[in-house]
Amino acid sequence: MSELLSKLAECIEFGKINMASPYPPQMKGQEGADEITRKALDEGVNPQDILSKGLMPGMERIGIKFRENKVFVPQVLMSAKAMSTAMLHLKPHFLSGAAKQKGTFIIGTVLGDLHDIGKNLVGMMVEGNGYKVIDLGTDVSSDKFIAALKENPNAVIGLSALLTTTMVNMEKITREIKEALPGTLVTIGGAPVNNDFCMKIGADNYSPDPQGVVEFLNTKIA
Amino acid sequence: MSKLIDAIQNRVLVSDGAWGTFLQQKGLQPGECPESWNITRPDDVFDIAKSYIDAGADMIETNSFGGNRFKLANYGLADSVYEINKAAAEISRKAAGDKFVLGSVGPTGKLLLMEEVTEDGLYEAFKEQSIALEAGGADAIVVETMTDLEEARIAVKAASENTSCEVICTMTFDKTVDGEFRTMMGISPTEMVEPLIAAGASVIGANCGNGIADMIGIVKEIRQANASIPVLIHANAGIPHYHDGKTVFPETPADMGALVNDIIAAGANIIGGCCGTTPDHICEVCKVVKS
Numbered sequence: 001m002s003e004l005l006s007k008l009a010e011c012i013e014f015g016k017i018n019m020a021s022p023y024p025p026q027m028k029g030q031e032g033a034d035e036i037t038r039k040a041l042d043e044g045v046n047p048q049d050i051l052s053k054g055l056m057p058g059m060e061r062i063g064i065k066f067r068e069n070k071v072f073v074p075q076v077l078m079s080a081k082a083m084s085t086a087m088l089h090l091k092p093h094f095l096s097g098a099a100k101q102k103g104t105f106i107i108g109t110v111l112g113d114l115h116d117i118g119k120n121l122v123g124m125m126v127e128g129n130g131y132k133v134i135d136l137g138t139d140v141s142s143d144k145f146i147a148a149l150k151e152n153p154n155a156v157i158g159l160s161a162l163l164t165t166t167m168v169n170m171e172k173i174t175r176e177i178k179e180a181l182p183g184t185l186v187t188i189g190g191a192p193v194n195n196d197f198c199m200k201i202g203a204d205n206y207s208p209d210p211q212g213v214v215e216f217l218n219t220k221i222a
Numbered sequence: 223m224s225k226l227i228d229a230i231q232n233r234v235l236v237s238d239g240a241w242g243t244f245l246q247q248k249g250l251q252p253g254e255c256p257e258s259w260n261i262t263r264p265d266d267v268f269d270i271a272k273s274y275i276d277a278g279a280d281m282i283e284t285n286s287f288g289g290n291r292f293k294l295a296n297y298g299l300a301d302s303v304y305e306i307n308k309a310a311a312e313i314s315r316k317a318a319g320d321k322f323v324l325g326s327v328g329p330t331g332k333l334l335l336m337e338e339v340t341e342d343g344l345y346e347a348f349k350e351q352s353i354a355l356e357a358g359g360a361d362a363i364v365v366e367t368m369t370d371l372e373e374a375r376i377a378v379k380a381a382s383e384n385t386s387c388e389v390i391c392t393m394t395f396d397k398t399v400d401g402e403f404r405t406m407m408g409i410s411p412t413e414m415v416e417p418l419i420a421a422g423a424s425v426i427g428a429n430c431g432n433g434i435a436d437m438i439g440i441v442k443e444i445r446q447a448n449a450s451i452p453v454l455i456h457a458n459a460g461i462p463h464y465h466d467g468k469t470v471f472p473e474t475p476a477d478m479g480a481l482v483n484d485i486i487a488a489g490a491n492i493i494g495g496c497c498g499t500t501p502d503h504i505c506e507v508c509k510v511v512k513s
Binding site: 068069071072073074075077078081111112113114115116117139163164165166167168169171192196197200201 | 242243246251252253293296331333335336369398399400402404405406407408461462463464467468469497498
């Protein structure tokens with residue numbers, strides 16, 4: 001079992017989706033996240049273990065490499081694709097309660113901003129690290145965040161912005177979320193954002209990279 | 223009028239500064255489509271173009287950065303690509319007089335790698351936009367703020383195969399923790415050079431980014447990879463700070479002007495600004511270049 005799971009972690013880390021995928025070249029012709037996850041379930045491996053000992057270590061390793069600029073967005077996207085493929089097999093087990101996610105993370109790009117690459121990367125990375133992710137898309141108002149929070153009490157909010165003109169909307173959204181549901185944690189990110197800005201607008205965390213969001217969630221939730 | 227490439231042989235040229243941040247000053251709201259102003263507020267767009275010509279720029283861009291069908295679709299304007307881009311070029315043409323007009327072409331925001339778009343889909347989108355910019359009077363097409371080499375290559379190819387415009391391509395680089403320059407997608411200045419030239423670019427370079435100081439290193443790297451390709455730099459006025467509910471770009475015209483000679487020494491042929499730069503920045507660049 002442990003060999004299967006470490007093989008799965010490797011598929012996630014290097015973005016090996018399935019046997020047919022030519023990427024990465026050094027794993028060509030080998031089984032990918034798709035086949036190995038199915039095999040593990042068939043062999044009776046606990047879905048929780050598949051998540052925490054297969055997917056999560058792989059996602060953590062790629063997240064750290066990304067932070068250290070050892071890999072760039074394309075490699076992370078391939079890892080995320082491999083992860084989502086595995087997740088499809090695990091979904092029924094989450095729904096039945098046989099496997100549990102650590103908590104819920106609600107993410108969106110703020111009002112006025114239509115950029116979604118960074119937001120998607122964070123969402124995928126957080127999901128691959130064992131959280132339920134609710135992606136509200138782009139151009140999201142505080143009302144939408146608050147409505148999603150009411151449906152998912154205790155979820156943590158992630159705000160993304162690419163533009164210097166839309167990052168200012170983070171302040172209003174953060175304030176309105178915290179007024180409506182005091183105690184809600186808000187983490188922010190995006191190219192123009194930094195820690196100083198995070199403090200000024202009263203958000204709880206700033207991460208320059210997706211792994212930082214995962215680590216913040218892990219200290220607050222798990 | 224000589225073509226852009228001929229003009230570069232004689233001296234360093236000056237390009238324009240920011241458009242997006244300038245439009246916002248004129249009242250563009252977050253969530254509003256900047257390119258729609260070419261139709262609804264052409265006089266304001268003209269003012270921006272004209273202010274850079276008045277500052278002394280040898281060339282100005284067009285208000286068409288997000289004028290591809292994928293971006294315009296966000297505002298329900300996917301079918302207005304031709305009208306919007308042609309108008310963008312016409313406005314800048316009117317302001318430019320005998321100066322050059324560079325038709326701005328930005329990324330689609332769609333990732334090939336995630337199968338959000340096909341290569342053919344990208345090619346068709348860039349083709350339609352480039353044709354409209356040429357029809358409005360653009361002398362050159364500037365494919366800019368690219369991070370994915372594949373998308374950049376397709377845009378350059380679409381522009382060079384379907385218009386008689388000269389094609390410029392600039393990518394956006396960050397500095398890694400090891401001090402190397404890479405785009406978000408991992409492309410280095412060195413890696414972009416040959417593929418972009420092969421696709422049809424006659425000028426390459428970098429835009430946006432973290433301020434003018436980093437641009438010196440980027441130009442040096444391009445120059446090391448290719449000694450002769452003309453290089454264009456459109457630098458940000460630094461990384462913005464947040465102050466009293468507003469974002470402020472830290473680099474002043476004097477800050478920018480102070481580094482112009484270093485950029486020229488590194489091998490740049492055309493120098494202008496990106497986010498946060500103003501006509502005053504361009505005026506300062508002109509002073510140094512022409513002195």
